[in-house]
Structure formats: C-alpha cells, structure tokens
Amino acid sequence: MAEDPLPGVDLERPNVARVYDWYLGGTANWAVDREFGKRVLATFPAGMYCARANRAFLHRAVRHLVARGVRQFVDIGSGVPTMGNVHQVADEVAPDSRVVYIDCEPVAVAHSRILLERHGDPARHAVIQGDLREPDGIWAAVAETGVVDLAEPVALLVTAVLHIQQAGPDGEDIGPAAIAQYRELLVPGSYLVLSQITHEGLPADLAGQLHATIQLYDDNVNKHVLRSKAEFGALFGDFELLAPGVVWTASWRPEESGPNTPAVDFDDPSEAVMLAGVGRKR
C-alpha cells in the first residue's frame, strides 16, 4: 500500500479518487481512505461491485468507439489507473489510438504519469492536472499536449464523476453547465461518454443503503448530486444517443466486453446504481 505522501496530497481526509482506487483493488490509497472505504462497504456492501460495473462500462464504451473508428480519447476525472485504463483498453483493439487523461487529484495524476512512463507512448498518451469546471482551460491544455487534434472528432469520457458535486463560485452544481460547454467545444462526429449514480429505480434495500452512503460522503469527503434518468439524459443535449440509450452501466452492450473487461454479476442490472450513455454530436 502507498504510504509516502506526494506533494499536494491531503491525508487529513479521505479522498474520492483514492477511496475509489481502494474499491477497485488499487494501491494508491492511504489508511484514511481505506478506513472510510470500509465504513462505506459496511453501509453499502455492493458499492465495490457498482464501481467495477462502471469500470466495465467504460471498457465496453471504449471498445465500441474504437470499433466505430474513434482514435482520440479525452478522459476527464480519469482517476487512479486501476483495472485497465482507457489507453490499455483502446490499444487492445487499435494500437494507434491516442489518450489524454485529466484529473484534479494529485495522486491520480502522479500514478497516471508513472503508468504512462512505464507502459505508455509519449507521442500517443499524456496526463494533465486540470479541473472539469474549466472547459476552456482544459481544452487549451489538451491541445497543448499535441497528443490529440481537437479539430478532429474525439470521444470525451466523464465517467463516475458528475455525481460528485462540481461546485461553482456560489456553491451551486455547475456540472451540467460545464458539460454543455464541452458539447459546444467538441467537433461534429465526436462522442460524449457519461455515467453517474442515480437515486431513481433502485431496489428498495439498495436505495436505503445508497442514501446512507451519500450522507457519509457528504459529511466526510465531498457533496454528491444524484440525478434522475431524465436529468442524466439531459446532459447529452441534442447529441444522438447510441443504442441502447440511457441504461444501467451493466446493461450498456454487455455483449461487447473484452477479454480483460471486469466481470460483475447482478441479479438485476439496477443493482449497478449508475446510469450510463454514449452520445454522438451530429
């Protein structure tokens, strides 16, 4: 387990990226993160499977888009690289694909950098520290890497991020406004890949456990914003939703899993707790 703090890493409080890394079996987490993760799993034992099902959706979406000809990926809120990162999944199918990772958490950025130094190609992969809430700044920084050409179609991935409150200057959630700005920045033929936790349509026992878990996060880590299916669907604006539309992560093209896609078995797909979708800009 990681124990030496990196510059800029807050070890006073659990951190959403590092706790998620622990759920996925990674090593970029500290005692404060693991203790919080254990409290969450005591409240919501299926939480680990929801994280894995989200990761499996991400794998399938990347594989699907590569099969559609996409070769450029921008992954915002990419997290700590555990369980197969986007460039590894894309490379399985198309070794000429290009990926820029962005996260605001120093641990996520540092670990992505180490991974890319060992297993990446500087001409095709980059990682930058940046904030989803600043679309123009992110777009300029992505362009500066020279890894992707933003004048050509890209797939923008924002998975398991938008249920984390994206506080604006007045504390209001500006996640949807930021996504609307990214929809404008993307050129036609680009794709938007989203997933996030919902409070709607869950099995009754999970709904209660999720409610208690969100309270734990709100009190100890950061505030969360859950969306209904309609609110989540609205994040795609006028983009054309690929079949099967907005569905549970577990129900998005399960037949397109690859050899390294994490396998998760649910009795019912609603146990995945997160909604997912992929939209295309016309």
Ligand SMILES: C[S@@+](CC[C@H](N)C(=O)[O-])C[C@H]1O[C@@H](n2cnc3c(N)ncnc32)[C@H](O)[C@@H]1O
């Ligand atoms: C639950 S993880 C999801 C990781 C990955 N996208 C996935 O689906 O497996 C959420 C990530 O979003 C990042 N994040 C949250 N708010 C962000 C922001 N405003 N800008 C950039 N990254 C952000 C966190 O640091 C964390 O790494």
